[in-house]
Amino acid sequence: MESLDLMTKIVSLCKRRGFIFQSSEIYGGLKSCYDYGPLGVELKRNIAAEWWRSMVYKREDVVGIDASIMMHPKVWQTSGHLSGFSDPLVDCLNCKERFRADKAPKVAAGTSVTFKKGGKANGDALTGAVPAHGYVCPVCGSPQLSDERQFNLMFRTNMGPVDPLSEFVRDAHGKDMTREEFRTKLDEAVRSTAVYLRPETAQAMFVQFLNVQQSQSMKIPFGIAQTGKSFRNEIVTEHFIFRSCEFEQMEMEFFIEPGTQNEWLKYWCDERMNWYANFANKKEDFMLRRHDSDELAHYSDDCYDIEYRYPWGWGELEGVASRTDYDLSRHAEASGVKLSYFDQQKVDPATGKPGWRYTPYVIEPAAGLTRTVLCFLLDAYSEEKGVDHEGKEKTRVVLKLHPRLAPVKAAVLPLVKKDGQPEKARAIVAELRRHGLNVSYDEQQSIGKRYAKHDEIGTPFCITIDPETITSDTVTIRDRDSATQVRVPTAKAIEIVRERLESLA
Numbered sequence: 001m002e003s004l005d006l007m008t009k010i011v012s013l014c015k016r017r018g019f020i021f022q023s024s025e026i027y028g029g030l031k032s033c034y035d036y037g038p039l040g041v042e043l044k045r046n047i048a049a050e051w052w053r054s055m056v057y058k059r060e061d062v063v064g065i066d067a068s069i070m071m072h073p074k075v076w077q078t079s080g081h082l083s084g085f086s087d088p089l090v091d092c093l094n095c096k097e098r099f100r101a102d103k104a105p106k107v108a109a110g111t112s113v114t115f116k117k118g119g120k121a122n123g124d125a126l127t128g129a130v131p132a133h134g135y136v137c138p139v140c141g142s143p144q145l146s147d148e149r150q151f152n153l154m155f156r157t158n159m160g161p162v163d164p165l166s167e168f169v170r171d172a173h174g175k176d177m178t179r180e181e182f183r184t185k186l187d188e189a190v191r192s193t194a195v196y197l198r199p200e201t202a203q204a205m206f207v208q209f210l211n212v213q214q215s216q217s218m219k220i221p222f223g224i225a226q227t228g229k230s231f232r233n234e235i236v237t238e239h240f241i242f243r244s245c246e247f248e249q250m251e252m253e254f255f256i257e258p259g260t261q262n263e264w265l266k267y268w269c270d271e272r273m274n275w276y277a278n279f280a281n282k283k284e285d286f287m288l289r290r291h292d293s294d295e296l297a298h299y300s301d302d303c304y305d306i307e308y309r310y311p312w313g314w315g316e317l318e319g320v321a322s323r324t325d326y327d328l329s330r331h332a333e334a335s336g337v338k339l340s341y342f343d344q345q346k347v348d349p350a351t352g353k354p355g356w357r358y359t360p361y362v363i364e365p366a367a368g369l370t371r372t373v374l375c376f377l378l379d380a381y382s383e384e385k386g387v388d389h390e391g392k393e394k395t396r397v398v399l400k401l402h403p404r405l406a407p408v409k410a411a412v413l414p415l416v417k418k419d420g421q422p423e424k425a426r427a428i429v430a431e432l433r434r435h436g437l438n439v440s441y442d443e444q445q446s447i448g449k450r451y452a453k454h455d456e457i458g459t460p461f462c463i464t465i466d467p468e469t470i471t472s473d474t475v476t477i478r479d480r481d482s483a484t485q486v487r488v489p490t491a492k493a494i495e496i497v498r499e500r501l502e503s504l505a
């Protein structure tokens with residue numbers, strides 16, 4: 001399968017079958033915003049639930065929180081997001097494209113390049129030399145670009161009943177100000193009531209470190225996990241839900257003793273790689289890549305990316321970072337609250353006396369939930385050539401989602417809408433629902449079309465009710481991946497579905 005072709009097929013399947021729609025589609029959509037449809041919400045929730053199960057429920061040393069999306073502006077000032085969290089933005093003076101300087105095609109300074117006027121295919125050919133910055137416009141190849149300016153990625157809004165802009169206009173009206181004074185006063189006015197949508201979920205775990213540790217009597221090492229929405233005003237959004245302004249994260253901060261970060265970093269890299277491998281069909285499409293020293297964030301002493309082989313190449317899925325004591329130390333300093341931990345059992349390495357108070361180090365496995373949705377859709381998509389019951393060649397599209405991630409666990413299908421078959425089917429549906437499973441009753445269209453639909457949305461089992469069901473209380477149960485059917489007693493079919501899902505837990 002041509003790889004970019006695969007992306008087109010996924011986007012089309014997502015819309016056709018109700019996984020993901022463009023936001024506000026009837027109004028032409030809103031850039032990079034997407035809505036999860038009836039099947040997409042199930043897939044996304046199932047992924048988040050599996051993450052939570054592995055990070056929280058299966059462990060004694062990790063607990064969860066659900067923090068507010070808006071936090072005190074000082075959090076972002078202290079974390080460095082207010083000043084440092086920005087992208088170098090550049091405008092192309094030729095074609096007007098706006099892009100990130102650090103993502104632009106690199107061309108050695110001084111090189112003479114040709115490009116089309118206005119970026120139009122039929123435009124005159126122009127020539128220019130690449131300036132010292134060493135890159136060109138990603139769209140038209142022009143070296144004629146604006147200066148770089150820093151653009152903050154956080155979404156800003158205002159809290160409270162006062163509109164800072166109205167206040168500013170009232171105060172500034174009729175006053176003689178230079179452009180610079182105007183700019184500074186406007187900025188002050190807006191900032192005075194500004195709050196920000198969080199650009200990551202992680203900071204809440206740092207600022208609630210003490211509350212969680214004390215209320216739950218947690219002993220180091222321990223972690224705090226959270227899933228939730230984050231927002232970044234990305235200049236370049238791309239690849240469907242891969243990079244969007246609104247996205248969901250699954251992050252965990254694991255607090256450890258200073259000096260143990262190497263072993264815990266390795267531990268969490270392994271844990272997280274195993275988690276993906278457990279749900280993936282093609283394990284070779286996941287890899288661990290260590291950051292080069294010049295790639296490391298200023299707070300990090302070591303970091304790995306878990307990368308996935310997307311149709312456009314390897315790209316980030318999750319980062320596992322050793323964040324040292326940077327965040328807790330910064331927040332302690334800025335807030336005046338001691339964000340430290342006292343270990344009675346340990347000897348203080350500085351004094352040699354029993355009892356050690358220290359600022360914990362942190363290992364952070366930070367995964368993108370939205371990206372994981374895309375990655376598992378790509379991983380699951382397969383096409384199988386075969387012949388239908390009339391001997392015609394056809395392609396079977398199967399979404400080989402891991403059964404625990406599949407939106408619908410089983411479809412119950414009466415062959416016909418009469419002879420007691422619907423009643424029997426509904427009784428089986430009710431029994432499966434009683435066990436907490438999301439199952440579907442489906443009586444529309446031919447049985448072949450219903451199988452094809454459930455293959456395409458990744459339903460692991462189809463249970464079919466036919467005349468024999470009524471006489472012998474048996475059904476056929478069809479396996480999605482092999483497309484084979486076996487006849488079993490009705491009670492056995494229910495057991496097969498339940499046991500298969502539980503055995504994979």
Ligand SMILES: [Zn+2]
Nearest residue numbers: 092095137140
């Ligand atoms: Zn351009």
